[in-house]
Amino acid sequence: MRKIIYNMGYFFAESKKIIQSNLMSNVLTVISIGLIFFIFSMVITGLKISNRMMEIIQKDAEIQIHYDDKMSDDKVEELLERIKGLDGVLDTWIVDEEEAYRRMEDVLGKEADILKLFDENPFSPFIEAKIDLAYMDSVFNKLEHLEGVQYIRDNREILERIKNISGILGILGSLIAAAVAVSTFITVSHIIRQGIYNNREQINTLRLLGAPEPFIGFPFMLEGLILTLAGGLLTAILTVFSINGFYSLVATPLPFIPLPPREHLIEFMILVITCLSAILGIGGSLFGISSARKS
Structure with missing residues (x-):
């Protein structure tokens, strides 16, 4: 752990070089990840709002x-x-x-x-x-x-429909979340494998010098983490604008609609996006490094 912290400057410098070596592709990757996460964030936002409405409707049934x-x-x-x-x-x-x-x-x-x-x-x-x-x-x-x-x-029929809609939204949200996770995972792992392939000569040199595999792979893991966090940042910005716009259009003219507090919803979504970005970035990077070694 101390060695990793001691060499962190080197790792970040190497990650920067790897990203800059294929800058346009990485920028497009960040945008793609951001848009994929944005779809996921909108689904989660909709689920949070619908769950809040369901809670109120259940109380007021x-x-x-x-x-x-x-x-x-x-x-x-x-x-x-x-x-x-x-x-x-x-x-x-x-x-x-x-x-x-x-x-x-x-x-x-x-x-x-x-x-x-x-x-x-x-x-x-x-x-x-x-x-x-x-x-x-x-x-x-x-x-x-x-x-x-x-x-x-x-209103038994209406109440039954509300329960069914809530269940469908939950299933739909789970399916979309799984699709987002898989697509992001594959995208990141592919980028990492491509980066390893493009830098194979430097990697072979480090191996000849006796560098351990974790030392060689850490900059690539940082690359994947940086890309997903950048995509998550883009998603967070789009999500905040979307939530603020939605509340301005709906909450102000229709104050009786039981929406969750705007600030709490934004904080929750930023937390979810950040955690998801970090987990998928690290996981996708490790998978890409592992698959590149085997091949």
């Missing part, structure tokens, strides 16, 4: 439980408490006739005048419950067997 109008207030309160005690029910409350009427006015908008044709309020009170989507089926089954419950108005 509400169903309407209509009960027998002839039930006394005590019976309604008893039913309310029984519903509240079910696993997966986060909160319950009663929506009276006036609130139900007002909600329908909001839904109808300009067509709300049609409600004035009724001499009396046509809406009945009901119980509204906030549920955890993970317990959705269990809650519905138990509610259907509660005494006094006439029918349940729910």
Whole structure:
């Protein structure tokens, strides 16, 4: 370890020479890696945003439980408490006739005048419950067997679609992450092998002088690390601009959309990009060095 630190200046100087020996190819490699990472970062950003929205939607998933109008207030309160005690029910409350009427006015908008044709309020009170989507089926089954419950108005189909979309996004993100990792790994290893081939005479000279293999290979590993970190830096810049642009377009005019805090999202993405760049840079370089030795 001390020898590596002591010779670090030499290693960086050699890495610089290797990069400059095929500068245009390495610049294009950095741009390619940056764009590949950018696709990955956009997928991860989308997953973070969708997961945040899913968390909020899960917390705000509400169903309407209509009960027998002839039930006394005590019976309604008893039913309310029984519903509240079910696993997966986060909160319950009663929506009276006036609130139900007002909600329908909001839904109808300009067509709300049609409600004035009724001499009396046509809406009945009901119980509204906030549920955890993970317990959705269990809650519905138990509610259907509660005494006094006439029918349940729910968005089960919508909630199921939300769960399915979340699962698809997770699978898609994993596949893209794997594709990005493999493509970057192959690109870096190919560049390293090309660099070793172009410098084979110098490498043979070092071997004749008795230089150990780690000493010979370290500048090439640094080359791969520098290229991926440079690509990661390009990705980070593009990602920050994209996130800021997205938040300006969406978060400002539509503040009710449950987006994660911008600063936290940017910090998380920069951390992910940096770690990914370092891991793939070192891994791809070592693979390239190893395969070059065998060939």
